[in-house]
Amino acid sequence: MRGGNVMKIPKPVSKRLSMYYRCLEKLKDEGIDVVSSKELAERLDIKPSQVRKDLSYFGEFGKRGVGYHVDFLIENLEKILGIKEEWNIAIIGAGNIGRALSNYVGLREKGFKIVAVFDKDDGKVGKEIAEGIKVLHIKDLDRVVKEKNVKIGIIAVPANVAQEVAEALEKAGVSGILNFAPIKIKASIPVEEVDISSSLRTLTFEIIRKHSTKGKK
């Protein structure tokens, strides 16, 4: 079934898939029905030949000289990426980042559902951090992960306790971790790191690039 398709995809390609998906969603929002590999490549800063090769893993979506039908491509990527599934999420850490994430609109409509927020601070436990979400004590992690079928744990604690939290999440049985703590997490389940300073670094390089080429075009 699903595995059959997924297994064939090389890892570097898999990393680009959510980029394509996100870009296609934007194109759809902009009212664009058909897109060429050149247009997709330009928006994503990769080579058109790379786009054609990546998308060829999923069969013949594009028509030579016409391009890809945005809706059709979105539908197929949704299947491949498991986008139609619902993913239950627990956040560890009821601080500023945990609060921001619990209240982040736009996750729910994409199939990501925050079902629990944990903290070890008794002063925070029991308080409502977002609409309908009361902070739970971290000691209840194992039980709640099982009861609420939590698949993803988000680490929103200080760096010095992040690894310990990752281990607790893995032990509790989550399938993957999104890490906001500025430290590399070691785990045997997939971990995705969110690093704001890395995004800022890309931005500052673009700024430098732009200023250094100013007046040349």
Added chain:
Amino acid sequence: MRGGNVMKIPKPVSKRLSMYYRCLEKLKDEGIDVVSSKELAERLDIKPSQVRKDLSYFGEFGKRGVGYHVDFLIENLEKILGIKEEWNIAIIGAGNIGRALSNYVGLREKGFKIVAVFDKDDGKVGKEIAEGIKVLHIKDLDRVVKEKNVKIGIIAVPANVAQEVAEALEKAGVSGILNFAPIKIKASIPVEEVDISSSLRTLTFEIIRKHSTKGKK
């Protein structure tokens, strides 16, 4: 000077530079002095030949059969990426995301300094959102950007006012924008988007991939 080096670098390479830099910082933290292109490539999920080609834009850093000296590579990337510069940042939006960012440790040590936070809500203006940072009224944006030499604006407002804020930031004279609102921003200055759902999408795909190949290795 700086521009001379930067101009020659193709855009796709520039996108990978902050990835290399971040990875090298981690290697350094782990106490690793020398790294091969193969090791770097594995950590970043790209081809070793790509790593060698990318890094060759900056001269001959690596030694055949030995690898790259982590410190030396970090130093050179720091120059190229403008990492030794200090970047003053203003956050627009004193909500949950603005609060989380204002209190985010780890930006300062990387040369990113939050110098002001703005909001249009009189109930928030004047309140301390982080240590030493009081929320300012958005009407003072132009003046403060100039006075405090703000180079980067971070958009942390709801999607429906994000474009409007981007235009105000550009008009005020910032050089780049980091956007947290779940909407594509149009601007003539560089914009970097931070999309949590996109990171979650990459994670869920890795989870699906892992489960579909379970027991095969």
